[in-house]
Amino acid sequence: MMALDLSQNKYSDVSMEEKDRLFAEAKADERWEHVLYGCYECGICVAACPSARFYDFSPRVIAQAVAREDTDLIYTLMADSIWDCSQCFSCDRCPRKNSPGQIITILREVSVKNGLKSAKEALQGYGRIIYKIMLTGTQVSPDMLQPDAFPDWGTHVYEIAENLDDWRKALPPETLHTTETSWVIDDKTIIELYLIWHMTGVMDLISGVDEGLYDIIVDVMEERLEEAGYDDVTFD
Amino acid sequence: MASENIIVIGGGPAGLEAARGVADLGYKAILVEKRDRLGGTPDEAQYAALTPDMRSAKEAMDEMRDAVTDNSGVELMLNTTVTGSEGELGNFVVKAEQGGKQIDIEAGAVILATGFQHFDPGRETQKYGYYEHDDVITLVDAEKMFTAGNFVRPSNGEKPKSVAFIQCVGSRDRQIGNEYCSKVCCGISSKQAIEVRHHCPDAKIYIFYIDMRMYGYWENEIYWPAQEKHKVNYIKGMATEILKQGDHLIVKGEDTTLRRPMEVPMDMVILAVGMEPSVGTKEMAEVFGVNKNKYGFIETIGGALNTVSTNVEGVFAAGACTGPADLEDSVSAAGSAVMKSIGAIRKAAVPA
Amino acid sequence: MLHLPVLKADERKHSMDTDKGEKVDLTDAIFQLEKEGEWIVQRVPEPYIELDTKYGRKKKIPIEHTWHHKSCGQCGHIPGYSASIFWLNREFGLDYHDPTNQTSCTAWNYYASATSNPEAQAAVAIRNFASAYEVGYFPLIHCGTSFGHYKEVRHALVHQPELRRKVKAIMEKLGKPFVIPEEIVHYSEWVLAMKDRIAERQQLDMSMITATVHPACHYHKLIEDDAIYDSEIYGAQRTAIISGTLKALGINVADYSTWFDCCGFGFRHILVSRDFSRSFSVQRKIGVMIEEANPDVTVTHDTGCVTTLDQSQFAGKAHDKKVGLPVMSDSQMAALAMGAHPYKVLQLHWHNTDNKAFLEKLGIDHEKKWSEFQHEIQKIKDGKNEYMSWEDAK
Numbered sequence: 001m002m003a004l005d006l007s008q009n010k011y012s013d014v015s016m017e018e019k020d021r022l023f024a025e026a027k028a029d030e031r032w033e034h035v036l037y038g039c040y041e042c043g044i045c046v047a048a049c050p051s052a053r054f055y056d057f058s059p060r061v062i063a064q065a066v067a068r069e070d071t072d073l074i075y076t077l078m079a080d081s082i083w084d085c086s087q088c089f090s091c092d093r094c095p096r097k098n099s100p101g102q103i104i105t106i107l108r109e110v111s112v113k114n115g116l117k118s119a120k121e122a123l124q125g126y127g128r129i130i131y132k133i134m135l136t137g138t139q140v141s142p143d144m145l146q147p148d149a150f151p152d153w154g155t156h157v158y159e160i161a162e163n164l165d166d167w168r169k170a171l172p173p174e175t176l177h178t179t180e181t182s183w184v185i186d187d188k189t190i191i192e193l194y195l196i197w198h199m200t201g202v203m204d205l206i207s208g209v210d211e212g213l214y215d216i217i218v219d220v221m222e223e224r225l226e227e228a229g230y231d232d233v234t235f236d
Numbered sequence: 237m238a239s240e241n242i243i244v245i246g247g248g249p250a251g252l253e254a255a256r257g258v259a260d261l262g263y264k265a266i267l268v269e270k271r272d273r274l275g276g277t278p279d280e281a282q283y284a285a286l287t288p289d290m291r292s293a294k295e296a297m298d299e300m301r302d303a304v305t306d307n308s309g310v311e312l313m314l315n316t317t318v319t320g321s322e323g324e325l326g327n328f329v330v331k332a333e334q335g336g337k338q339i340d341i342e343a344g345a346v347i348l349a350t351g352f353q354h355f356d357p358g359r360e361t362q363k364y365g366y367y368e369h370d371d372v373i374t375l376v377d378a379e380k381m382f383t384a385g386n387f388v389r390p391s392n393g394e395k396p397k398s399v400a401f402i403q404c405v406g407s408r409d410r411q412i413g414n415e416y417c418s419k420v421c422c423g424i425s426s427k428q429a430i431e432v433r434h435h436c437p438d439a440k441i442y443i444f445y446i447d448m449r450m451y452g453y454w455e456n457e458i459y460w461p462a463q464e465k466h467k468v469n470y471i472k473g474m475a476t477e478i479l480k481q482g483d484h485l486i487v488k489g490e491d492t493t494l495r496r497p498m499e500v501p502m503d504m505v506i507l508a509v510g511m512e513p514s515v516g517t518k519e520m521a522e523v524f525g526v527n528k529n530k531y532g533f534i535e536t537i538g539g540a541l542n543t544v545s546t547n548v549e550g551v552f553a554a555g556a557c558t559g560p561a562d563l564e565d566s567v568s569a570a571g572s573a574v575m576k577s578i579g580a581i582r583k584a585a586v587p588a
Numbered sequence: 589m590l591h592l593p594v595l596k597a598d599e600r601k602h603s604m605d606t607d608k609g610e611k612v613d614l615t616d617a618i619f620q621l622e623k624e625g626e627w628i629v630q631r632v633p634e635p636y637i638e639l640d641t642k643y644g645r646k647k648k649i650p651i652e653h654t655w656h657h658k659s660c661g662q663c664g665h666i667p668g669y670s671a672s673i674f675w676l677n678r679e680f681g682l683d684y685h686d687p688t689n690q691t692s693c694t695a696w697n698y699y700a701s702a703t704s705n706p707e708a709q710a711a712v713a714i715r716n717f718a719s720a721y722e723v724g725y726f727p728l729i730h731c732g733t734s735f736g737h738y739k740e741v742r743h744a745l746v747h748q749p750e751l752r753r754k755v756k757a758i759m760e761k762l763g764k765p766f767v768i769p770e771e772i773v774h775y776s777e778w779v780l781a782m783k784d785r786i787a788e789r790q791q792l793d794m795s796m797i798t799a800t801v802h803p804a805c806h807y808h809k810l811i812e813d814d815a816i817y818d819s820e821i822y823g824a825q826r827t828a829i830i831s832g833t834l835k836a837l838g839i840n841v842a843d844y845s846t847w848f849d850c851c852g853f854g855f856r857h858i859l860v861s862r863d864f865s866r867s868f869s870v871q872r873k874i875g876v877m878i879e880e881a882n883p884d885v886t887v888t889h890d891t892g893c894v895t896t897l898d899q900s901q902f903a904g905k906a907h908d909k910k911v912g913l914p915v916m917s918d919s920q921m922a923a924l925a926m927g928a929h930p931y932k933v934l935q936l937h938w939h940n941t942d943n944k945a946f947l948e949k950l951g952i953d954h955e956k957k958w959s960e961f962q963h964e965i966q967k968i969k970d971g972k973n974e975y976m977s978w979e980d981a982k
Contacts, residue, residue: 030748031706037410042446043490044362047476050850052490052497053872054864060492086854086864087699088805089736092812093361093476095409108702123701125860130703137691138660145665152862154902156940169968170961171667172933172981173674175658175686182663182692189689192715192762199758200708209703282593358825363848367823370597380593390594479845481880486845 004056010076019075026066026074026110035102039063045091045100055084059091059100066103074107082107083122115208127213130206134217137193138182142168191228194221203235238326238585241266242577243343245318245520248276250555250566250573251349252300257574258347259309263581266341267310268332270317270516274301276351277556284382285431286563287423288457294383313341321346321523325550326584344584345550345577346524348534349570350516352556355406355414355509363477364402364507371396371485372478374405374509375421378428387435389504391483395436396503400487401425402475403445407510407560414531418510419560422449425508426462433466442469442500444489473498478505510560517557524551533559544573550584552577598823613645613813617746618768626752627766630721632773637781639816640824647816648771649781650728652682655720659731660692661891668935669894670730672923673775675933678978679926680785685725690716695737696892700855706744710751711758713741718764727769728778732890735774736806739814742768774807776829776889777816779918783836791927792950795838797884799921800877801830802897804890805850830889830918837925842881846872852900853892862900869896870904870911878910884946885914887921901941914943930954931961932981 011019026032045059046052052059062081065073082104089101111119123130133139145160160167168177175183197203198221207214218235225233240263244254247269258265273279275297278286283293304310313334320331330341354376357366366372370391373381381387389396403425407418422445429441443462448470450459462468475489485502513532521528526546527535534553538545544552554573555566622629632648641647654677662669677684694712698704720727729735745752745768759766779786808815808827818828821835831841852868854861874897877886888894898915905911916924920934930936930952936943937958947954964980967973973980 030750031744034747040408040446041472041492042404043473043492044476046490046492046497047474047488048848049497050852050868050872051854051864054868058495060490061495083856084864086850086852086857088850088854089809090805090848090850092809093411095361095404095411095474097410105699105702109705112702119702122856123703123860126701126856129697129859130701133692133694133697137694138664139692139694139696140660140664142664142667150899152866152903153899153940156902160938163965166965166968167937168667169974170932170964170976171671171935172976172978173667173671173686174975175688176663176667176671177975182660183658183690184688185691186689189691189719192764193691193712195762196708196711196715196758199761200705200711200754202704202708205703205705209701358823363825365825366597367600367825368597372597373594377594384593386592388592390592390596393592477848479847480843481845 002056004081006061006073006076009072011079014075016072019071022078022110022114023069023071023074025113026106029106031102031106035099035106036063036066037096037098039067039096039098042095045094048090048093050088050090051084051086057081057084059085059104062103063098063100078107078111078116079118082111083118109205112205112209120209123209127210130210130213131217134197134206135220136181137185137190141179141181143179187228191225191230194225195230195233197221198233198235239328239342239344240264240581240585241343242345242347242581243268243328243330243341244347244349246276246349246351246516246557247271247274248349248351248555248566249278249300249563250351250570251276251347252304253567253570254347254349254554254574255310256300256303256307257571258578259304259307261574261578263309263578265310266313266343267304268313268316268318268341270315272315274304274314281354281376282380282383284379285427287420287427288454290427318520318523325580328550344581346552347570347573347577348517348520348524348526348551348553348557349555350520350557351514352511352517352560353514355512357405357507357509359412360405361409361411362475364405364475364505365478365480366507369478369480369485371503372505372507374507375424375428376509378506382428382431387432396439397436398440398442398502399432399436399504399506400442400444400500400502401429401506401508402487403443403508404474405507405509406512408446414510414512416531416560417449419449420562421508421510423454423458423562425506426450426458426468428506429462429468430458430466433468440469441467442471444471444473444475444487446472446474511556513557520557524548526551526553529559533557542576543569544576550577550580614742614746615770618770621746627768628721630717630726630767630769632770633726639777639781640818642813642815642817645813647777647814649773649777650726651778651781652677652684653725654682654684654728654778655723655725656684656686657690657716657720657727657729657734658686659734659891661696661895662730666891666894666935666938668920668933668938669891669917671933671935672917672919672928673730675923675928675981676779676782676786676919676926679789680782685723687719687723689719693731693734693737695733696855698737699733700859706751707754707758709737710741710745710755713738714755714759714766714768715762715764717767717769718759720769721765721767726773728773728775730775732774732804732807733892735772736810738772739811742772743811772814774889776807776833776918779922780816780829780832783833786833786922786926787836790837790925792925793838794925794950795840796949798840798842798881799834800842800844800881800883800886801834801847802851802873802886802888802893803827803829803847804888804893807890830887833918833922834887837921839921842883844877844880846876849873851888851893851896853896855892858892858896865896866900866903869900870909873897874901874904874913875910878913883913884949885916885921885943887916887918889918898940912941914941914946915939924950929960929981930957932964932976937961
């Protein structure tokens with residue numbers, strides 16, 4: 001287990017102004033006042049936390065850092081710690097009703113939005129998932145069960161991959177005979193999903209962490225939107 | 237016809253002290269208690285020793301009871317439940333039920349001393365397993381065992397080799413709705429830890445806490461002796477779960493000082509349950525039209541300078557019916573309520 | 589005989605005080621917002637069954653006219669999970685709708701990568717709810733994360749007028765109504781509500797089976813006030829989901845000390861940091877279950893939990909860890925009890941951990957069942973059947 005280095009000004013290459021600005025962005029989030037009240041360091045969040053047992057990870061330290069508004073420490077945690085969280089929300093049990101898990105959700109969003117190096121690293125190899133979810137509306141699909149993607153899941157992944165088409169056809173629910181999506185999804189529904197991504201600015205977040213991926217996804221979306229009559233919808 | 241009698245509702249420490257005080261000052265106290273005996277929660281829950289001086293609770297309650305029984309200034313009404321009230325300062329008619337009979341009690345002023353009840357750990361947000369594991373008990377259960385002189389594991393009757401206290405159960409908790417500190421539990425746990433030491437000289441004893449609240453002399457009289465003389469381990473960090481593994485319990489928490497999750501095997505766990513308003517307190521607030529605070533305790537209106545007056549003229553409240561209180565608080569407030577109620581009656585009797 | 593002034597745990601009685609604390613009962617607020625013209629509240633259709641929530645609120649669980657909000661992970665990688673839910677509905681002759689205008693909740697991605705935002709998440713949720721409303725069916729959520737996430741979304745929509753305004757504008761643009769369901773209902777609540785009817789039609793004796801239960805984090809930790817509790821199940825100290833169902837089937841539900849821990853899924857971790865998922869799942873869950881309870885099967889009720897607990901065991905084998913415990917959903921267990929085919933309906937071949945010993949213990953001839961399934965596959969291969977139908981799956 002790597003020990004978490006919380007020494008002061010660890011990331012001296014980033015200015016205090018920048019660290020302040022990133023925290024201000026998190027604090028401006030509408031959810032902020034409901035995810036952090038105050039912390040009396042009871043440690044219940046750490047006790048309940050799965051990640052704390054595997055990594056040098058402490059939801060309590062994160063709650064304390066944000067409560068103290070220690071922007072230097074918060075930056076270090078954003079860089080080195082927040083992606084270890086499992087987002088299981090066991091820490092929602094906080095007697096003060098803080099939610100370290102939701103604090104982390106917000107800090108992650110800020111990291112992604114600002115294209116922080118740590119966010120890019122944390123999401124390395126994750127691009128194909130973003131591609132799938134953005135374009136198809138399902139996160140995983142049957143055809144992702146490939147041995148090279150899941151070598152640690154053993155030989156049974158080979159068996160599934162080999163028999164995929166037949167096994168999908170041997171599923172009684174009529175909507176499940178698919179391999180590229182988890183179920184049959186109407187074209188109209190996909191277009192509606194793209195319009196939601198467009199109206200909520202989600203693609204901007206993706207451009208922050210992976211410009212290449214952004215270009216590929218946007219190309220596909222714009223083409224399908226145009227076919228559906230939305231030629232005025234562009235992501236530029 | 238105006239009455240100069242003062243009705244005291246509740247026969248616990250605050251009520252007993254109030255009744256005695258009223259009689260000492262030459263007025264008549266009518267002490268109403270719904271149980272068949274006096275002594276309140278210390279009696280009902282069979283407390284063993286008081287905090288902080290370790291005096292026998294029974295002996296102390298006997299002293300308080302003796303002061304009101306065979307006292308010509310105190311009329312005792314046991315097995316009596318107050319059901320309604322009419323009138324005002326100087327002229328209250330309190331309706332009560334006694335052995336199936338309706339009675340009216342005339343009084344010039346009212347002192348509510350209906351106390352608290354212990355928090356039910358079944359409502360706890362953390363998973364402490366009080367309803368799952370025999371060896372998870374509360375401070376109240378432990379008092380009963382000390383009183384019986386037999387402190388053992390309920391699961392097998394053997395002396396525990398390790399005992400943990402978990403603080404703030406039902407207190408300081410926004411999830412549960414009890415944001416307040418129950419004030420006495422840190423002291424009581426430390427006192428009990430010393431008692432555990434007497435029963436189990438070789439046991440490991442732990443207190444898991446958020447903040448130890450041992451103000452004034454409780455610090456030197458209990459906290460330090462527990463730590464220094466009786467080798468009680470104080471660990472800053474709370475438990476989130478009590479689990480069962482084989483024939484022992486596991487306390488799952490964080491040792492915040494050492495910044496690491498911990499899972500400590502334990503023979504017995506004692507939950508330091510906090511205070512909530514008793515059923516009687518909530519009922520009497522309704523009967524007398526007295527305001528309650530958001531926690532259901534009776535609200536006093538004078539801030540720090542007057543801890544016993546309520547929004548209803550002539551109705552006073554003393555002790556743990558107004559919020560978490562230790563014995564010193566309850567008895568002191570009772571004295572204050574006696575003074576204020578007699579003052580109110582006397583002022584009301586003088587034509588303006 | 590031990591005489592102590594302290595009661596044993598199972599003799600201790602507690603009463604739930606429902607009028608305290610910051611409870612999250614949104615019912616009044618949801619209907620008030622409807623009165624103010626903010627949105628339409630979709631009522632739970634009759635017939636429904638009422639179950640107790642954590643603090644005693646009665647939650648309405650619809651029995652039929654349900655709109656099946658499927659799970660991407662279930663349908664994609666463990667499809668017998670959802671197939672079993674549909675099979676149960678069909679066996680009881682209940683009216684349901686399996687939509688093709690549903691997207692996943694996209695919350696898996698949100699919790700994994702944060703490459704989304706609250707408006708997008710709420711709009712995705714409401715678009716799905718609107719699709720259910722338009723056809724007159726009530727959403728039944730198959731996935732624990734979708735369930736938990738939708739509760740969060742609903743909570744945010746109630747409390748954040750600005751978010752409501754944004755989502756409303758999006759729905760207008762899509763030409764869809766702004767609808768919120770009266771209750772957010774998870775399929776395992778439906779299974780629990782149906783438990784007595786399932787037990788009545790049980791064909792397979794399961795009394796020799798010992799099972800451990802893993803409740804999904806996003807089911808009972810996210811807005812726990814809305815999860816189902818029952819004083820008969822762990823004294824209402826843990827959610828009654830799964831355990832209540834299994835007990836009704838006559839299964840011995842065994843406790844283990846890490847029951848509250850997560851499965852190790854971690855959202856991001858299961859996809860790109862699986863060392864965490866594997867270690868946690870094998871060491872903190874499966875290993876502990878085997879060590880302490882020696883069960884025949886472990887039963888859970890969420891996409892991520894079934895996947896992580898099941899798939900992680902393969903790597904555990906290489907490290908001589910205690911593994912080899914079949915993992916199934918409560919819907920699969922219920923369907924199996926009622927006589928569903930282990931491969932045609934439960935689709936157990938998609939699961940990783942060997943479940944043959946478990947089937948044998950239940951007296952199921954898995955070789956015969958497998959050849960029956962292979963026969964259906966052959967019909968597909970031969971072009972005799974395009975697909976295996978519900979009729980073929982009987």
